[in-house]
Amino acid sequence: xxxxxxxxxxxxxxxxxxxxxxxxxxxxxxHHWLPKESLKRVSQKLQVPLTQILHIATFYKAxxxxxxxxHQVHVCVGTACHVRGASRIxxxxxxxxxxKPGETDLDLNYSLETVxxxxxxxxxxxxxxxxxxxxxxxxxxxxxxxxxxx
Amino acid sequence: MPQINSSEALEKFRxxxxxxxxxxxxxxxxxxxxxxxxSGAGEVITAFKAEIEKQGLQxxxxxxxxxxxxxxxxxxxxxxxxxxxxxxQVKPEDVAEIVTKTIKEKKxxxxxxxCDSLTAEKAPLESDIPFYKNQKRNLLGxxxxxxxxxxxxxxxxxxxxALSKVLTQMSAESVVEEIKLxxxxxxxxGGFPAGRKWEGTRNAPEPVKYVxxxxxxxxxxxxxxxxxxxxxxxxxxxxxxxxxxxxxxxEGFIYVRQEYPLAVENINLAIIQAQEYxxxxxxxxxxxxxxxxxxxxxxxxxxxxxxTALMTAIEGRVGEPRPKYIRSNIKGLWDKPSVLNNVETWAxxxxxxxxxxxxxxxxxxxxxxxxxxxxxxxxxxxxxxVEVPMGITLRDIIYKIGGGIPDGKxxxxxQTGGPSGGCIPESLLDLAVDFDExxxxxxxxxxxxxxxxxxDTCMVDVARYFMEFLADESCGKxxxxxxxxxxxxxxxxxxxxxxxKEGDIELLEELSEVAKEAALCALGKSAPNSFLSTLxxxxxxxxxxxxxKRCPALSCKELINFYIDPEKCQACGACLKKCPADAIIxxxxxxxxxxxxxxxxxxxxxxxxxxxFSAVTKLxxxxxxxxxxxxxxxxxxxxxx
Numbered sequence: 001x002x003x004x005x006x007x008x009x010x011x012x013x014x015x016x017x018x019x020x021x022x023x024x025x026x027x028x029x030x031h032h033w034l035p036k037e038s039l040k041r042v043s044q045k046l047q048v049p050l051t052q053i054l055h056i057a058t059f060y061k062a063x064x065x066x067x068x069x070x071h072q073v074h075v076c077v078g079t080a081c082h083v084r085g086a087s088r089i090x091x092x093x094x095x096x097x098x099x100k101p102g103e104t105d106l107d108l109n110y111s112l113e114t115v116x117x118x119x120x121x122x123x124x125x126x127x128x129x130x131x132x133x134x135x136x137x138x139x140x141x142x143x144x145x146x147x148x149x150x
Numbered sequence: 151m152p153q154i155n156s157s158e159a160l161e162k163f164r165x166x167x168x169x170x171x172x173x174x175x176x177x178x179x180x181x182x183x184x185x186x187x188x189s190g191a192g193e194v195i196t197a198f199k200a201e202i203e204k205q206g207l208q209x210x211x212x213x214x215x216x217x218x219x220x221x222x223x224x225x226x227x228x229x230x231x232x233x234x235x236x237x238x239q240v241k242p243e244d245v246a247e248i249v250t251k252t253i254k255e256k257k258x259x260x261x262x263x264x265c266d267s268l269t270a271e272k273a274p275l276e277s278d279i280p281f282y283k284n285q286k287r288n289l290l291g292x293x294x295x296x297x298x299x300x301x302x303x304x305x306x307x308x309x310x311x312a313l314s315k316v317l318t319q320m321s322a323e324s325v326v327e328e329i330k331l332x333x334x335x336x337x338x339x340g341g342f343p344a345g346r347k348w349e350g351t352r353n354a355p356e357p358v359k360y361v362x363x364x365x366x367x368x369x370x371x372x373x374x375x376x377x378x379x380x381x382x383x384x385x386x387x388x389x390x391x392x393x394x395x396x397x398x399x400x401e402g403f404i405y406v407r408q409e410y411p412l413a414v415e416n417i418n419l420a421i422i423q424a425q426e427y428x429x430x431x432x433x434x435x436x437x438x439x440x441x442x443x444x445x446x447x448x449x450x451x452x453x454x455x456x457x458t459a460l461m462t463a464i465e466g467r468v469g470e471p472r473p474k475y476i477r478s479n480i481k482g483l484w485d486k487p488s489v490l491n492n493v494e495t496w497a498x499x500x501x502x503x504x505x506x507x508x509x510x511x512x513x514x515x516x517x518x519x520x521x522x523x524x525x526x527x528x529x530x531x532x533x534x535x536v537e538v539p540m541g542i543t544l545r546d547i548i549y550k551i552g553g554g555i556p557d558g559k560x561x562x563x564x565q566t567g568g569p570s571g572g573c574i575p576e577s578l579l580d581l582a583v584d585f586d587e588x589x590x591x592x593x594x595x596x597x598x599x600x601x602x603x604x605x606d607t608c609m610v611d612v613a614r615y616f617m618e619f620l621a622d623e624s625c626g627k628x629x630x631x632x633x634x635x636x637x638x639x640x641x642x643x644x645x646x647x648x649x650x651k652e653g654d655i656e657l658l659e660e661l662s663e664v665a666k667e668a669a670l671c672a673l674g675k676s677a678p679n680s681f682l683s684t685l686x687x688x689x690x691x692x693x694x695x696x697x698x699k700r701c702p703a704l705s706c707k708e709l710i711n712f713y714i715d716p717e718k719c720q721a722c723g724a725c726l727k728k729c730p731a732d733a734i735i736x737x738x739x740x741x742x743x744x745x746x747x748x749x750x751x752x753x754x755x756x757x758x759x760x761x762x763f764s765a766v767t768k769l770x771x772x773x774x775x776x777x778x779x780x781x782x783x784x785x786x787x788x789x790x791x
Contacts, residue, residue: 018466061450078370079601080527119373120188121527122222133188139752
């Protein structure tokens with residue numbers, strides 16, 4: 001991400017130090033992760049120490065300090081999905097992609113995440129791939145659906 | 151749009167809108183809430199637009215993409231006005247028939263209306279469906295009538311009339327007084343009386359004050375705040391402006407979690423529209439009152455739902471709570487007096503102002519007035535959002551509105567209050583649901599998640615699940631929460647995985663006591679609740695796990711085995727084909743066996759085994775019988791007689 005774009009985002013928020021989280025969220029959503037160079041620029045422009053920025057980046061779940069895979073696989077582990085067997089879906093995905101939640105595979109194909117309630121409890125257990133929701137999942141169906149995202 | 155600068159101008163504009171919007175013009179309202187979109191509402195909306203154009207009806211028919219009316223189980227939901235005919239589970243291929251029959255010929259498409267599963271009685275009108283009929287939908291009722299992206303839709307339904315009343319006819323003190331009289335209590339979980347909170351801030355000497363909407367709805371299994379923000383954002387904004395006027399604040403914040411992109415979009419749009427129309431900004435409705443509001447997105451931290459943590463997050467720092475020796479309504483955001491209320495609390499404010507505190511207190515109980523929205527989810531027939539008067543029994547919610555437990559299973563417990571709440575057993579189903587009764591039963595109101603559990607749910611696992619959630623979300627600032635939740639999780643995990651030992655329950659109780667007494671904020675203090683309430687009502691399940699290494703609900707993976715009953719297996723091959731781990735050994739006319747070493751216990755075989763055979767069973771606390779020797783495994787076809 002180039003510095004001009006970062007400066008634009010910061011200017012949009014009037015360059016106030018209190019807008020730090022909002023600025024980081026915008027970089028994250030455009031770039032899908034927070035490269036160190038970008039954070040250094042933010043630190044310089046907003047006059048906030050880099051350590052504080054990293055504190056925030058590691059505290060909040062929305063931020064990632066490593067690149068993400070091409071496909072974002074989210075498994076809802078909210079309570080409604082949990083009692084309807086979300087852990088079986090998660091287990092199946094872990095077996096298939098060979099990564100744990102929060103990780104990205106070495107080929108950068110998939111990032112696996114657990115999320116707490118996507119609000120489609122009627123369809124539980126639910127998984128989302130690249131923003132598309134799949135409801136009433138079973139382990140077998142999970143395997144079939146993932147095949148479409150090779 | 152010229153700014154509306156007086157209350158008379160507002161009423162005049164409203165009248166113009168009402169004359170322009172002929173109530174008899176057919177309108178197709180399609181729910182575009184998250185649940186219905188996931189069930190395919192997007193395609194249905196496209197199909198309706200195309201069909202109306204195809205039949206040349208653009209001039210005489212309106213279509214509306216609305217917020218969530220609550221009946222997620224039967225989505226996508228479509229309501230046709232003015233008749234209020236409600237069609238459920240609508241698919242794109244049904245659209246042509248609806249337009250031809252209902253819009254043109256004014257007839258009902260029978261196969262798409264609600265049909266009672268027991269009596270086979272049909273209910274074409276929204277108001278006749280039992281799921282809706284037994285609710286009291288003061289807040290959610292408007293969702294299906296409003297396009298959340300249109301401020302005019304809100305104005306047609308008397309929108310911003312409460313604000314106009316407050317600014318022209320009421321003093322700030324009398325607004326606070328009205329809210330106090332209504333006994334509106336905080337809908338986010340704490341249940342603190344909103345009027346008293348406002349009064350404290352109003353009386354604080356500091357001149358700069360803030361109002362904040364807490365829309366960091368983080369409880370897994372609760373989505374009512376999102377439905378309100380997405381479906382009727384102006385109602386929350388109106389409540390917030392009234393609150394600001396009452397306490398003397400000129401700046402407000404709406405803290406929304408970034409996981410709710412549509413809510414962020416709709417509330418941002420609502421703010422822009424309200425500015426254009428003159429409900430926000432300088433000299434609102436010519437009253438001399440100024441107020442501005444901005445949206446802050448959360449970055450994904452459950453603890454930020456806690457008031458002081460949320461305020462630190464708005465300041466642009468790590469969202470950690472602080473001790474509340476001085477309440478945040480006296481010293482809050484940037485150390486200024488700040489009123490923070492939940493989305494649902496704010497949404498109630500315009501209703502109370504318009505209809506009066508007396509109207510509001512007619513709903514609910516003495517200690518808890520008004521209605522409350524619950525997210526009724528889990529093992530329940532009618533999943534969705536339900537709004538009921540406080541004091542209704544759990545039994546009525548679960549059976550009359552929720553339609554009971556699916557697949558003829560037995561009810562076991564209902565979990566309320568999110569991770570900080572507790573489980574309520576069958577013996578307490580007649581409990582009246584309000585703030586105080588739920589606390590007495592060892593649970594809490596929380597933000598209104600209501601997760602129904604049946605006989606297949608393991609209560610120890612439920613406690614472990616919530617502890618895992620909290621251990622992960624603990625911010626780490628105070629030791630009792632950071633270390634306590636971690637140790638409790640470790641012990642609970644051991645129990646569910648068959649490594650429980652004598653004394654574990656007592657140790658958990660001791661740790662619970664410490665967390666309750668010594669943790670800094672509500673997250674830590676209430677962390678033991680799910681364990682304590684499940685222990686109180688389901689102690690036998692804990693003992694079975696620890697002493698017999700048995701999971702009575704047959705749910706804990708480490709404590710169960712899948713086994714094919716050789717007497718019942720007819721070698722149909724269903725499990726053999728579907729097993730993802732190749733753990734089923736069998737063949738044509740050969741009784742199938744589960745290879746216990748390969749089995750990952752995913753449960754697929756159990757699900758696919760035809761009910762007429764029901765050969766796959768789960769065993770717990772007993773050894774798996776040795777497989778039948780190969781020579782004796784040929785299936786003898788059962789005599790058809």
